Amino acid sequence: MGSFTYIAPDGTVRSLEVPDGTSVMQAAIANGVPGIVAECGGSQMCATCHVYVDEKWLSKLAPMQATEDAMLDTAASERKPNSRLSCQIVMSQEIDGLVVHMPERQV
Numbered sequence: 001m002g003s004f005t006y007i008a009p010d011g012t013v014r015s016l017e018v019p020d021g022t023s024v025m026q027a028a029i030a031n032g033v034p035g036i037v038a039e040c041g042g043s044q045m046c047a048t049c050h051v052y053v054d055e056k057w058l059s060k061l062a063p064m065q066a067t068e069d070a071m072l073d074t075a076a077s078e079r080k081p082n083s084r085l086s087c088q089i090v091m092s093q094e095i096d097g098l099v100v101h102m103p104e105r106q107v
């Protein structure tokens with residue numbers, strides 16, 4: 001169990017308590033956090049779960065795989081060095097407290 005914090009483009013902050021093994025995307029969808037669409041349900045085929053990971057958390061994440069890297073190139077909002085697919089970020093003790101910023105749009 002740990003927390004994820006989501007920051008919307010307008011500055012709205014929402015924090016959730018999330019069980020281990022739950023992705024940033026799954027938690028957002030399950031709790032009605034706006035800004036994540038997740039059209040493909042987490043199979044790295046849509047990029048509508050794009051988020052910008054707060055810089056201080058970047059080094060704590062598992063490395064990006066080739067599929068995620070390629071899919072981020074199709075994201076609707078600008079890709080940045082801290083862009084990740086939120087369906088690929090899963091709660092564990094190492095990332096308890098993770099902060100993500102939502103992009104302006106997902107489609």
Ligand code: FES
Nearest residue numbers: 040042044046087
């Ligand atoms: S939900 Fe589709 S790539 Fe993450």
